[in-house]
Amino acid sequence: MGNQIANVPRNAASLWTTYTIPNGNLAGLGFGLGLFYVGEREADLANSFQVPSYVRTDAALFYRRGNLDLAFNVRNLFDVDYIDAVDDALRVYVADPLTFQFSVTYLF
Template sequence: MKSPHRIIATYAYIDARVTEDNTIPIGNRLPNSAQHTASFWTTYQIQNGGLKGFGGGLGLFFVGDRPGDLPNTFELPSFFRTDATIFYKRDTWRVALNIRNLFDVEYYETAQNRNIIYPGAPFTVQGTISYTF
């Protein structure tokens, strides 16, 4: 019998810095590269009874401060985002309602420079139907 619980946890430490260059100062961090990122995603699916196949999940995502450009003249602030899902799975079919940015946190995904900064997606709901073969 497969477990009704699924857990995925990640952590990354990335020290992406310029170590040798003729124009960029040594030690500058690479743009959009956070030193610390982490995530935790868990789901639970009911295995027996009248609600068999129904489940839900919650995901937590953290991205640390990161430079917005190569000269390191500004930083994009860290953010913490929460996602969620409710689903029903039967045999090879799955129907789900996925929620991204559950608490509608304002955050910045990435930047090209000080004038072009891309915000993260607001509270978003997406319905999906999938078939596995």
């Protein structure tokens, strides 16, 4: 059996779910939560070292009314330190820390 491909985990999984309030004064307000698992993976083609597994949690708060969408997203909610990618032993890319994003969309 040969070496594993670099940066490709044997196991990975993700789950994202949302709920939007359908009626009442808060109709259009929604919440979301996502979990992302990436298993241990080889860091180079020689399989000389491994990158550890991680679990990242993301969250969202959004409001949709007519043609207007407002969204507040949080990536890496618990500020987990993990390696996003590796080119070789000298180029290891640490993932972004806790990150906030706000967006406004109007459809016409």
